[in-house]
Amino acid sequence: MTGKQKKQISQAIQIVLILITIFVMLVPILWIFMAAFKNHIDVFQLKLFFTPTLENFGTVFEAPYHLGMKLWNSTIVAFVTVALAIPIATMAAYSFSRFRLRGKTAMLVVILATQFMPAVVIILPFFVMFRDVGLLDTRIGLVLVNLAIVMPFAIWMIKGFIDGIPIDTEEAAMVDGSSRIMVIRNIVLPMAAPGLLTAGIFCFIIAWNEFLFALILTNKDAVTLPIGLALFKAEEGDLWNLLSAAGIIIMLPMFILALIIRKYFVQGMTMGAVR
Amino acid sequence: MRDNTLKYLLVLPAILVVFATAIWPLIESLRLSFTVGRFSVPGSLEQYLGWENFAWAFTQEPAFWNAVRVTAIYTVLTVGLTTTMALGLALLLAPGGKFRAGVQTILILPFAMSPALIGVSFRFMFNPEFGLFDAFFGVLIPPLADVSWLADPILAFAVCVMADVWGWIPFLTLVLIGGLASIPQDTIEAAQVDGASNWRVFKDITIPQLAPVLAVVIILKSIFSLKTFDQIFMLTNGGPGTATQTLSHYIYFNGMKYGQIGYAASVAWLMVIPMIVLAYAYTKFVFRKD
Amino acid sequence: MASVILKNLTKCWGDFIGVDNQSLDIQDHEFLVLLGPSGCGKTTTMRMIAGLEDPTDGEIWIGDRMVNDDLPKDRHVAMVFQNYGLYPHMTVFDNIAYPLRVRGTPKGEIEPRVKKAAGQVELIELLHRKPKALSGGQRQRVALARAIVRTPRVFLMDEPLSNLDAKLRVTMRAELKHLSRELKITTIYVTHDQIEAMTLADRIAVMKDGIIQQVGTPDEIYNDPASLFVAGFIGSPAMNLINGSVQDGYFVTTGGTKLVAVSVPDKPDVVLGVRADDMRISEEGEGDIDARIYAFEHTGEATLLTVQWGTQRVIVRGARHLRKEQGEIVSISLGSDHLYLFNPDTGKRIRG
Numbered sequence: 001m002t003g004k005q006k007k008q009i010s011q012a013i014q015i016v017l018i019l020i021t022i023f024v025m026l027v028p029i030l031w032i033f034m035a036a037f038k039n040h041i042d043v044f045q046l047k048l049f050f051t052p053t054l055e056n057f058g059t060v061f062e063a064p065y066h067l068g069m070k071l072w073n074s075t076i077v078a079f080v081t082v083a084l085a086i087p088i089a090t091m092a093a094y095s096f097s098r099f100r101l102r103g104k105t106a107m108l109v110v111i112l113a114t115q116f117m118p119a120v121v122i123i124l125p126f127f128v129m130f131r132d133v134g135l136l137d138t139r140i141g142l143v144l145v146n147l148a149i150v151m152p153f154a155i156w157m158i159k160g161f162i163d164g165i166p167i168d169t170e171e172a173a174m175v176d177g178s179s180r181i182m183v184i185r186n187i188v189l190p191m192a193a194p195g196l197l198t199a200g201i202f203c204f205i206i207a208w209n210e211f212l213f214a215l216i217l218t219n220k221d222a223v224t225l226p227i228g229l230a231l232f233k234a235e236e237g238d239l240w241n242l243l244s245a246a247g248i249i250i251m252l253p254m255f256i257l258a259l260i261i262r263k264y265f266v267q268g269m270t271m272g273a274v275r
Numbered sequence: 276m277r278d279n280t281l282k283y284l285l286v287l288p289a290i291l292v293v294f295a296t297a298i299w300p301l302i303e304s305l306r307l308s309f310t311v312g313r314f315s316v317p318g319s320l321e322q323y324l325g326w327e328n329f330a331w332a333f334t335q336e337p338a339f340w341n342a343v344r345v346t347a348i349y350t351v352l353t354v355g356l357t358t359t360m361a362l363g364l365a366l367l368l369a370p371g372g373k374f375r376a377g378v379q380t381i382l383i384l385p386f387a388m389s390p391a392l393i394g395v396s397f398r399f400m401f402n403p404e405f406g407l408f409d410a411f412f413g414v415l416i417p418p419l420a421d422v423s424w425l426a427d428p429i430l431a432f433a434v435c436v437m438a439d440v441w442g443w444i445p446f447l448t449l450v451l452i453g454g455l456a457s458i459p460q461d462t463i464e465a466a467q468v469d470g471a472s473n474w475r476v477f478k479d480i481t482i483p484q485l486a487p488v489l490a491v492v493i494i495l496k497s498i499f500s501l502k503t504f505d506q507i508f509m510l511t512n513g514g515p516g517t518a519t520q521t522l523s524h525y526i527y528f529n530g531m532k533y534g535q536i537g538y539a540a541s542v543a544w545l546m547v548i549p550m551i552v553l554a555y556a557y558t559k560f561v562f563r564k565d
Numbered sequence: 566m567a568s569v570i571l572k573n574l575t576k577c578w579g580d581f582i583g584v585d586n587q588s589l590d591i592q593d594h595e596f597l598v599l600l601g602p603s604g605c606g607k608t609t610t611m612r613m614i615a616g617l618e619d620p621t622d623g624e625i626w627i628g629d630r631m632v633n634d635d636l637p638k639d640r641h642v643a644m645v646f647q648n649y650g651l652y653p654h655m656t657v658f659d660n661i662a663y664p665l666r667v668r669g670t671p672k673g674e675i676e677p678r679v680k681k682a683a684g685q686v687e688l689i690e691l692l693h694r695k696p697k698a699l700s701g702g703q704r705q706r707v708a709l710a711r712a713i714v715r716t717p718r719v720f721l722m723d724e725p726l727s728n729l730d731a732k733l734r735v736t737m738r739a740e741l742k743h744l745s746r747e748l749k750i751t752t753i754y755v756t757h758d759q760i761e762a763m764t765l766a767d768r769i770a771v772m773k774d775g776i777i778q779q780v781g782t783p784d785e786i787y788n789d790p791a792s793l794f795v796a797g798f799i800g801s802p803a804m805n806l807i808n809g810s811v812q813d814g815y816f817v818t819t820g821g822t823k824l825v826a827v828s829v830p831d832k833p834d835v836v837l838g839v840r841a842d843d844m845r846i847s848e849e850g851e852g853d854i855d856a857r858i859y860a861f862e863h864t865g866e867a868t869l870l871t872v873q874w875g876t877q878r879v880i881v882r883g884a885r886h887l888r889k890e891q892g893e894i895v896s897i898s899l900g901s902d903h904l905y906l907f908n909p910d911t912g913k914r915i916r917g
Contacts, residue, residue: 017367018364018378021367021378022378025382025385026384028400029388031396031407045405088289092286092288109558110293111293112558113551113555114297114298115554116554116557117554118547118550119502121301121544122296122300124300124536124539124543127530127531145296151296205387209391211389212523226389229391243395243399244399251392254388255384257387
């Protein structure tokens with residue numbers, strides 16, 4: 001065999017392996033997409049061809065499922081979490097990026113480390129406290145605990161973006177006559193805007209997908225979409241067509257958001273450790 | 276305003292938030308772990324108990340040791356499988372080009388899926404009557420045709436591992452592709468010119484230079500594997516029996532279902548300790564450059 | 566427009582001393598170049614003048630005001646950065662207008678002044694572009710225009726040409742010189758490039774290890790270096806430094822060759838400095854010392870001979886049409902005019 005032939009065969013094997021991977025990765029997602037458009041009976045047969053119906057998407061919003069309310073809760077909680085986290089994180093990230101602070105490394109390490117603490121540890125005291133002050137099953141309560149998981153990500157991600165802005169530009173603005181506050185407003189914020197948007201989307205996805213906190217803290221009024229999945233159980237078993245429709249409502253917006261920031265997705269998760 | 280004041284004012288709100296939402300609950304959990312801490316007993320959240328919760332977990336609770344064992348095996352398997360498979364896939368996809376870049380984009384999708392939903396979809400895929408994977412494995416390995424995956428302790432555990440690996444491969448692959456891309460191409464070309472085979476290039480040049488990224492990947496994945504809760508909860512809810520009950524799930528059940536907050540907090544803190552070790556190792560890598 | 570005076574200026578980071586108790590008077594209208602290798606403290610000195618770095622000790626005066634406690638924005642200086650520091654989200658026009666806007670210049674005044682500044686650096690056609698769409702030289706011009714659009718008291722330029730390619734650097738250097746003569750504004754210019762320093766400066770301050778080694782006109786720095794460091798740093802090729810001693814009014818090389826008459830008292834250890842241009846090449850046996858050609862280079866407008874005797878190598882500039890082969894023996898003569906003797910221990914010049 002010549003070198004060229006060897007190369008071609010190796011290429012072909014690689015392509016086949018990649019195709020198998022895509023298949024394995026996409027099949028569960030596609031299966032859910034299909035089930036969401038199937039009627040109750042088609043689900044129970046391994047059918048590839050069926051008459052699609054939109055009925056399931058109507059049913060999930062009706063009684064007794066009321067997915068609309070959960071959708072609303074999820075949206076509000078994720079939005080407010082991001083709206084609080086991003087400005088606070090941006091201020092801190094700028095300071096961490098540009099100034100020498102006493103105990104800076106220690107602060108950054110602690111912030112990073114809190115990210116890795118098991119959520120069950122954090123939620124136990126919150127449950128006790130919320131029970132006492134009446135924040136159980138409220139959206140505010142959920143926003144507060146979501147900040148615990150979102151803030152470290154936001155600070156580290158935004159710090160990474162600000163680190164990437166050349167300091168020359170800021171110094172030029174200061175010599176040109178700007179105060180520090182003006183520099184932040186006129187120079188840093190516009191330049192960091194794509195990064196802030198990315199961090200915002202990233203945090204939105206995390207808050208949207210959050211499960212354990214909502215499972216423990218909510219039971220009726222503030223239930224979010226992922227918890228809502230547990231509703232679709234009937235005496236005869238899971239209602240897969242409805243579950244799938246709800247699943248699409250949960251994941252489709254996140255797919256779109258994730259694709260918007262795909263360039264930064266990995267970087268965000270590892271928070272600058274891999275570059 | 277002078278920078279010297281401003282710089283501390285800017286970090287203050289963030290520090291307060293992190294303290295209130297992460298540091299305080301950690302400390303409060305630690306306190307709770309030394310109390311009687313039962314919802315059904317008024318005042319017990321302040322009733323000091325000493326080390327008894329910990330002693331109870333170690334000596335009186337086979338279920339605790341079961342959860343430790345499940346979590347340990349689960350972590351070792353998922354970290355090992357995900358890392359090796361992601362490394363293989365990363366090597367396949369690293370060369371770039373339109374096709375491979377497109378595949379990389381597709382890989383983002385499973386990662387944007389909530390773990391709870393991954394749990395649901397795998398329960399769906401392994402449904403004994405109409406699950407696609409169930410049918411698929413049935414054809415591939417005939418002895419598995421008639422089993423009910425989630426009713427068998429070992430197979431249910433295997434499904435949990437599969438779901439985890441499925442959910443994490445995309446992300447780790449993308450991280451490793453980033454790591455591969457940062458290896459200077461000329462070191463690889465130099466080795467090729469020097470006459471090294473592909474395997475030698477991989478072993479002698481690629482792996483040593485990828486080592487820091489691999490380490491980060493393994494640490495990160497270990498942390499997330501140890502914490503696993505969402506998808507187990509939706510997939511098997513710890514069952515059948517306690518065959519797939521991880522530590523997080525065990526803590527959840529004791530704290531929330533049985534109302535034993537103090538006991539749950541002490542087990543939770545037993546889990547914090549390996550996390551601190553891993554988080555420390557991780558931060559070492561993050562600050563390595565400075 | 567103003568003079569700049571540094572009094573006992575010091576900058577430390579922990580144990581590291583960036584600038585060590587230096588004083589310097591820069592006159593009104595003067596073009597002063599801070600020259601030195603990287604890490605010598607020249608940029609730190611400039612950044613302290615701009616207010617981007619706080620001095621650990623000492624005073625900075627601009628005009629008749631001590632500015633130590635003034636913020637950068639209140640010092641009325643303009644600065645051109647090495648990487649230009651352009652605002653990527655603003656057009657060229659807005660970049661140049663920014664210093665005027667933040668200082669509250671009346672709206673009607675901004676446009677004519679931006680256009681005038683842009684005209685001075687030939688940017689008129691590019692005003693609507695964003696920095697990303699400009700070449701390196703054009704970005705450099707935007708940075709310059711942004712500095713000259715208002716009338717600062719002092720211009721600060723931090724290696725402004727170092728990111729340009731060699732050819733463009735020569736062009737921009739001439740433009741800078743032209744502009745500075747025209748504007749007559751006190752300018753402090755940081756560079757590690759001795760040619761830039763020689764061509765642009767009214768006076769050069771050569772720095773090393775946080776200490777100003779010598780301040781003087783380009784002529785003084787080149788022809789009358791005060792120390793071994795200055796002698797070796799200025800000039801291309803670098804000044805030849807030959808180890809030896811002074812015996813009976815002659816400089817004798819370490820190898821024992823009596824090289825040239827010098828008018829300093831006898832001394833065991835000295836370094837003789839001589840530039841490549843201040844030596845003559847002749848045939849074997851005709852000059853002061855015979856040496857073997859180690860390398861022969863032809864640069865177009867001249868030839869460069871690296872010759873060697875013992876372990877000592879020396880570079881001599883030869884005539885344009887001189888042709889020699891590697892390994893040939895030639896003879897070198899040193900004129901007595903441009904010889905510099907240094908104390909190798911202190912690095913100080915030994916004067917006759």
